[in-house]
Amino acid sequence: MxxxxxxxxxxxxxxxxxxxxxxxxxxxxxxxxxxxxxxxxxxxxxxxxxxxxxxxxxxxxxxxxxxxxxxxxxxxxxxxxxxxxxxxxxxxxxxxxxxxxxxxxxxxxxxxxxxxxxxxxxxxxxxxxxxxxxxxxxxxxxxxxxxxxxxxxxxxxxxxxxxxxxxxxxxxxxxxxxxxxxxxxxxxxxxxxxxxxxxxxxxxxxxxxxxxxxxxxxxxxxxxxxxNIMLQVSKCIGFALRNRWKHRSKSFPKREHWLDWAKEKYDDRLIAQIKMVMKVLFLYIPLPMFWALFDQQGSRWTLQATTMNGDFGAFQLQPDHMQSVNPILILVLVPIVDAAIYPLIRKCKLNFTPLKKMTVGMFLAGMAFIAAALLQMEIDKTLPALAGKGEVQLRIINSDTQDATVQLNGAEMPLVVAARQATSDYTAFKISDIKNVTVTFSQNTGSSNSVNAQFIEEARQTLLIYNNPFRYELIEDYKSKPADGNNAVRFINRLNTDVSIIINGAEMPGLNSSAISNYTLLTRGKKDITIIGNRSCTTTETFGFGSATTFVIFEECETEKTAPNLLRVTDIQPNTIHMAWQIPQYFLVTLGEVVFSVTGLEFSYSQAPSNMKAVLQAGWLLTVAVGNIIVLIVAEAAGFKEQWAEYVLFASLLVVVCVIFAIMAYFYTYVDPAEIEAQFDEDEMQKKKKEMDMATYENVPIQEKQSKL
The missing domain is CATH 1.20.1250.20 (MFS general substrate transporter like domains)
Structure with a gap:
């Protein structure tokens, strides 16, 4: 048809x-x-x-x-x-x-x-x-x-x-x-x-x-x-292994190649083709390590982008947008590498064989992870410090008009607490070491108040203190970056009246007198915050990427034209490292992909017999699967506290594998499958010709044979 x-x-x-x-x-x-x-x-x-x-x-x-x-x-x-x-x-x-x-x-x-x-x-x-x-x-x-x-x-x-x-x-x-x-x-x-x-x-x-x-x-x-040729290949290999094991006794003569033990059942052509395939599959053994790094663009690198600033001026990038850098660079780099880089290398008369190209590609992917590790080190400097096992990170917000002194176990805490609208930094303490917390306000010299608080392990908590009468609130704070670059915002109402809060026209749940709201997630940018109590007044606040903020409402505004009296307390700093800093690592890994993957497919195709290209394609895809299995094993087993250390581990493993692959490639002998198959075709034709000649000879009368003799 x-x-x-x-x-x-x-x-x-x-x-x-x-x-x-x-x-x-x-x-x-x-x-x-x-x-x-x-x-x-x-x-x-x-x-x-x-x-x-x-x-x-x-x-x-x-x-x-x-x-x-x-x-x-x-x-x-x-x-x-x-x-x-x-x-x-x-x-x-x-x-x-x-x-x-x-x-x-x-x-x-x-x-x-x-x-x-x-x-x-x-x-x-x-x-x-x-x-x-x-x-x-x-x-x-x-x-x-x-x-x-x-x-x-x-x-x-x-x-x-x-x-x-x-x-x-x-x-x-x-x-x-x-x-x-x-x-x-x-x-x-x-x-x-x-x-x-x-x-x-x-x-x-x-x-x-x-x-x-x-x-x-x-x-x-x-x-x-x-x-299916793959089934045929599997059966031939299985028979060779079983036959070799069956005849493992020293009395049987050795054969040049272990696949030759399949000759009792399979023809020489198929065995020779499988030998070519096995040589290439042997070279595939180190390749999964490349894919273990490459496919982390969609996992670790995307998670890394969630702690970065995606503000590109006219538009805002989501963390998962950065994955599009790879296909964009592929469309740019493939023609450049094919039309400029490779010809330049040939002009320099360098023997840049396919296996050498693949080695360079692996090395570039390793360098991409070194770049990712260096970037992660800079990001870590901007991330909130977390309390360790058995610890709590404690902060004080003084919600009163008087200065206050806070003591831990009778000694002044390393927390600076001044008058109204003052807050301290977070300080880590062993929970087991906190016997009692006392608070003394400046006008109550000699009179202190005890805090019987339940601290939470590995948490960030704020001790919010009041006076006349004395009371306190121990509240749990955000301890990690909000998802998707959003901003977590909450309000503490110190007024003697209930308030309503409207953010950019959207009304939040009402807040009673002396109450604390839950965190609300906001996107980046400028937000109009309106506080409605006995009077209504508005302020404009700007939010970046991935911050957490507590607003304390101290007093109502004097008129509706004045801003509310808010104390803005930063729980988690916004992201400051720009997503554009991921581009170098994407460039390196994509250039590595162009040199490694495209060349690898071309090499596999050129070294495979005509009827077994699908077998090598399946083997190539299998290296991708094994590479991803390596990632999930390392992610679960390595247990690094610092993400940059995991990046360095992957880069180091790939460099070691790269050296091993270079040694294997040095000893590899390139073949021309078409030439080998043509030789088998010629041998078969010669064999058939001999058989035809023999058949013709056997049909000649005996007298004619004798006359020829």
Whole structure:
């Protein structure tokens, strides 16, 4: 069957390219916001969020083997894509449903009261997505290649270029758009970010991908399953190992290669092809370490961006927006490297072989993590210090008009407390060392008041003191950066009347006399804060990224035209390190990817026999899966208190692996699979010729044979 064509190309490939664009948008869009969903919605810590994220990615790169086996041995590529795309789309829909804020009851902060339902649905959705995206991965590109006739080699080559362009376009657009969707506020509880929208749009795109692919069904060339070469290779290797073990006795003569023990059952051509594949797969052993670093762009580096300033003037970047730097740089660097860097190296007459390029790529990724570690050290200087085990960080806010002295166990505390509108810095104390706390106000010399407070381990707490009559409040403060670069704000009402608080037109819950509000999350920028008591007055406050602030309302304004008397106390400083400082590490890791990944695929293709390129493709994808498994092991097992130390560990491991790979590459001998296969073809032709000659000779009459003798 000859497919309908347009400009010399089968019309069917346009459906395949659109399908791939939508599918990649769906996958990368969902993945871009995934780690922040785990941290901010599910409320997992950084390590668990990172581990689950990389477990998911690992499964996505393990399932292609399953998809290839199903397609080649059972259903064929077309049906495999259809069935697994349905699984994929269902998984995306379940992920969108799992993130609906109002799916379960809400607590007073507008967060899910029971997170178990959300976790269960998320895990089911992610498993289905992994099965779907991984299962169709080895099928779609190959199915597109099947649409061309034998004489359309030029068109087939251009198709693959367009196909991979659609992958990068889908990735780039999704990593730009879905963080914006996530940054919206939706649902009844508007303090929650809009994860249902961020997951829902990728789900819709996956549904579109499926529909588009089905619409083109009548135009496709659908080849029947031809048997899976990976199964054949596995059986041959298994037989060789069993046969070698069976004949392990010294009485049996040794063979040149352990695969030669399969000659009793398999022909020499297949064995020679597997030998070529095994040589390349042996080189793959160190490669997972590169992917262990590379795929942390979506986990550790995104979490790093949450502690940074995303203000770019005219627009504000979300932390997960930084992942779009990678596809942007790929589109810029690939033509520069191909058209300028490599030709310049050739002009310098340097033998820059594919394996040397891959070694350089690994080294660049290691340097990217050194850059990330240096940046993390600077970020750490701006982060709040946390109390250790058995400690509490204590701060005093004097809410009275008199000076006060605070003593710990009879000795003056290292906390400076002055008159009204004064606050101290946080100081860490061992809870077990705090026997009693006494407070003495300046007009009550000789008279002190005891504080019987319950301190919370590893917490930040504020001791709020009053006089006439004496009383105190021990309140728990924010101890970490608010999610998504938001600002946590609360109010302490010192007035003798109830107040209403309006921020940028949105009314907060009412605040009774001498009451303390919960924290409310605000976005960055200028906010008009109106305090309504007996009179109404407004002040304008500016907020940055990721701060926590306490406002103490001391007195009502004298007139409605004057600002309220507020004491602004900073609980957590706003982010000061700009997100643009992540660009150097993204540049290094992307340049490493261009040199390593593109070259690795080219090298694998050139060194693979014609019928075993899929085997090496599966092996390449397996290195990505193993790399992500390495990350989740290190994230759980290393236990570093400082994130920069983990970055240095990964960089060091990759440099060591890079040296090992360079040594392995030095001893590798490049082969030409086509030449070897041609030799086997020639040998087979010679063998068949001899057999034909022998058959002809045997049919010659005996008298003629004797005459020739």
């Amino acid at each position: 000859t497919s309908a064509s347009c400009f010399g190309y089968p019309i069917s490939i346009f459906f395949i390219v659109i399908n791939e664009f939508c599918e990649r948008f769906s996958y990368y869009g969902m993945r871009a916001v995934l780690v922040l969903y785990f941290k901010n919605f599910i409320k997992w810590d950084d390590d668990l969020s990172t581990a689950i994220y990389h477990t998911f990615v690992a499964i996505c790169y393990l399932t292609p083997i399953m998809g290839a086996i199903i397609a080649d041995s059972w259903l064929g590529k077309f049906k495999t894509i259809i069935y697994l795309s349905v699984v994929y789309a269902v998984g995306q829909v379940i992920m969108a449903v799992s993130s609906i804020n109002d799916l379960t009851d809400m607590n007073r902060d507008g967060e899910p009261d029971s997170i178990d339902v959300h976790i269960a649905l998320s895990m089911i959705g992610l498993l289905l997505i992994a099965l779907g995206t991984g299962g169709i991965k080895p099928c779609v590109a190959a199915f597109g290649g099947d649409q061309f006739e034998e004489h359309q080699d030029k068109q087939r080559t251009r198709f693959f270029s367009i196909f991979y362009l659609s992958i990068n376009a889908g990735s780039l657009l999704s990593t730009l758009i879905t963080p914006i969707l996530r940054g919206q506020e939706c649902g009844i509880h508007t303090t929650q970010k809009c994860y249902p929208l961020a997951f829902g749009v990728p789900a819709a795109l996956m549904a579109v991908a499926l529909v588009v692919f089905i619409v083109g069904s009548g135009m496709y060339k659908k080849n029947s399953p031809q048997g």
